[in-house]
Amino acid sequence: MGFADKIKNFFNRNAVISEELFEELTDLLVEGDFGAAEAYRTAEILRERCKKNRPASPKELSLKLAELLEEELKKGGMGTDPACLSPEGKLTVMLLLGVNGVGKTTSAAKLAALYRDTYGQKPILAAADTFRAAAIDQLKIHGERLGIRVIAHQHGGDPAAVVYDAIEAARAGGGDIIIADTAGRMHTKSALVEELRKIDRVVETRAAGARYIKYLVLDATTGRNALAQAAIFNEAVSPEGVILTKYDSTARGGVVFSLASELSLPVAYLCTGEKYGDIGLFDPHSYAREFAGVE
Ligand SMILES: Nc1nc2c(ncn2[C@@H]2O[C@H](COP(=O)(O)OP(=O)(O)OP(=O)(O)O)[C@@H](O)[C@H]2O)c(=O)[nH]1
Ligand SMILES: [Mg+2]
Structure with missing residues (x-):
């Protein structure tokens, strides 16, 4: 049984709100990719809130959990419009970073389609992954399919x-x-940082005043590993936000709460499939409710 069904079943039970229930919930949060200390702290806050305002059923408790999680996400800076959406008519340069296979190229194509079709902008895709020969062709194919210009050099x-x-x-x-x-x-x-410095300089000199945004792409199915990647990239290059991919299969999703509480690194976009349309702005309200199994 997947995590989403487990948490739904947990809150759909006909049980009294007991100490055992909170202990079980703590374990369940860890299973959902919370860090242990964070799961404990979350259950503790919830327990305190329930003392003041006792929920009548586990179902009511799930609403309280969703509320608390939404607050935590917002405290971590999530849910504010990414800078790129401010209507100033400036050039925007977005750089997608992340380890192998997390979905950078796919997300680049999805973002280009989103900005054109939803925000009425004219996107250009830049094939700045020159490291892998196939990467350039992969982006060109997306460009052709979407009818979006791709700037590319040689491998x-x-x-x-x-x-x-x-x-x-x-x-x-x-x-x-x-x-x-x-x-x-x-x-x-150091190689990554050096490569990015060069790109930073190009953007600063050739596109002074442009909005320059570095997104870290993370694969939701990698669980706590994604948090470890985020910590390293956060320290090395301070990305503005995260694009969380593959939140569609068996992803448990608790890592997003750690991004908020441990790194204050907001998720800007959520990707939920392989199609171009499977991307949207991250919404703390619906994410917290979905995680807590609230229908
Ligand atoms: N289910 C699902 N699959 C995705 C999503 N995003 C990307 N993928 C798939 O993940 C695989 C890797 O995606 P890429 O976009 O090539 O990843 P990448 O980070 O560019 O990979 P490298 O260039 O090799 O580092 C592909 O098969 C994509 O179709 C998503 O949101 N959901
Ligand atoms: Mg790629």
């Missing part, structure tokens, strides 16, 4: 030069938003 080329050309193309009237796919992997942290 092994300089990612900063790709971003440079994408900025030139946008300045020449070809776009409002550049979405750059990167190799983003950490063969070494």
Whole structure:
């Protein structure tokens, strides 16, 4: 049984609100990818709140949990519009970072489609993952399917030069938003930081005043491992936010609460499938309710 069904069953029971119930809930939160200390703290706050205002049933308790989790997400900065949506008509440069296979290229294509179709912007995709030969073709195929321009160089080329050309193309009237796919992997942290510094300099000099946003892409199915990746990237490159992918299969999703409480790193977008439309702005209210099994 998946986690979503487990938590639903837990709250759908006909049980009294007892100490055992809180202990069971603590274990369940850990199973849902909460850290142990955080699960304990969450159950403790909930227990305190229930003393003042006793829920009549586990179902009512699930509503209280959802409320508490939503507060925690908002405290961690989630649910505010990402800077890229402010209506200033400035060029936006988005860089997608993350370890192998988390969904960077797919998310770049999804974002491009979203910005064009929902926000009426003209996106340019930049194939700044020049590390892997197939990566460039993969992005080009997305571009062709979507009818969105892709700026690409040869395999092994300089990612900063790709971003440079994408900025030139946008300045020449070809776009409002550049979405750059990167190799983003950490063969070494210093190599990653060095590569990003070069891109930073290109953006600063060629697109001064642009909104420049680094998103860390994390795979929800990797559980607590995603938090470890986030901690490393947070320290090395301070991304503005997270794109959480693959929140559609067996993902348990509790790691998002740790991103909020431990790193204050907001999730900006949630991806729920492989199709272009399977992306949306992260909504703390519905995320917390879904996690707590509230229908
Ligand atoms: N189910 C599901 N699959 C996804 C999602 N996002 C990406 N994928 C799949 O995950 C796999 C890897 O996605 P990519 O976009 O190639 O990942 P990447 O980070 O660019 O990978 P590298 O370039 O190899 O580092 C592909 O099979 C995608 O279809 C999602 O939200 N849900
Ligand atoms: Mg890729």
